[in-house]
Amino acid sequence: MAKNVLLTISYDGTDFCGWQRQDGQRSVQGDLEAALQKVFGQKINLQGSGRTDSGVHAKGQAANFLCPVDSIPDQNIPKALNNFLPRDIRVQEARQVAQDFSARFNATSRVYRYFILPRQNAQAAQSRYIWQINSAPDIEKLNEMAACLRGELDCATFAAAGDASLSTKRYIDNAFFFEQEDLFGQKLLVFEIEANAFLYRMVRSLTGTLVDFERNKKGAEGFKAALDACDRSKAGPTAPPDGLFLWQVKFDGIRRHI
Numbered sequence: 001m002a003k004n005v006l007l008t009i010s011y012d013g014t015d016f017c018g019w020q021r022q023d024g025q026r027s028v029q030g031d032l033e034a035a036l037q038k039v040f041g042q043k044i045n046l047q048g049s050g051r052t053d054s055g056v057h058a059k060g061q062a063a064n065f066l067c068p069v070d071s072i073p074d075q076n077i078p079k080a081l082n083n084f085l086p087r088d089i090r091v092q093e094a095r096q097v098a099q100d101f102s103a104r105f106n107a108t109s110r111v112y113r114y115f116i117l118p119r120q121n122a123q124a125a126q127s128r129y130i131w132q133i134n135s136a137p138d139i140e141k142l143n144e145m146a147a148c149l150r151g152e153l154d155c156a157t158f159a160a161a162g163d164a165s166l167s168t169k170r171y172i173d174n175a176f177f178f179e180q181e182d183l184f185g186q187k188l189l190v191f192e193i194e195a196n197a198f199l200y201r202m203v204r205s206l207t208g209t210l211v212d213f214e215r216n217k218k219g220a221e222g223f224k225a226a227l228d229a230c231d232r233s234k235a236g237p238t239a240p241p242d243g244l245f246l247w248q249v250k251f252d253g254i255r256r257h258i
Helices: 028-040 074-082 139-146 202-215 219-229
Strands: 003-011 057-067 089-097 109-118 131-133 151-154 169-181 187-195 244-250
Touching: 003 028, 003 074, 028 057, 028 074, 028 089, 074 089, 109 202, 139 169, 139 187, 139 202, 139 219, 187 202, 202 219, 202 244
Parallel strands: 057 244, 109 131
Antiparallel strands: 003 057, 003 089, 109 187, 109 244, 151 169, 169 187
């Protein structure tokens, strides 16, 4: 019986149409499945924990596949795949999981981080991975608004057109801003959010709205009103994909399928 293998994957999403395989377009799933076919000599279907949009990156995407060869130790699979992958995709880890394990359906939460560079000129090497803004937001005000994002919420206000979800309710474990110095010594503003799942472009919509509402002094009361309205027109602008990373997929929490 083929063993079930879970991969941890990082990628630079700039030059991809997104995670999901699409005819005639370059996708992360497509490139990974092509590498799997070269390593194992047959077509293999890879199931991701979720889709990332065009231009969105990942530090810890998770995906599983049924491995037809037992002779390759799990620890050697990343090296074998990376030999056939482009430089903007790297397999970080591989490990055997239960036969019925699914990276999509067994995931209990996903963690995203969005990186913002306020009032500074971006270094060339970081410009693909941050959103450069001209203002310097008040992090306390941002966190007052982000504190509204806790528990089971109807997030319809932050769902982009084209979202096909049966429900717009999501369970948000945490959402907050913090500061972090990058490799170039520049201070970044980071928004982290963890939830059971996300609507289409939800994190980008939330990030753009929070920054916009802070700039326009709408505060936590204004943000809560927009959230409760369940009306897309009440949201602010959507942040660009450049600064967004799927940071981690967790499998050890409480499964909440709303």
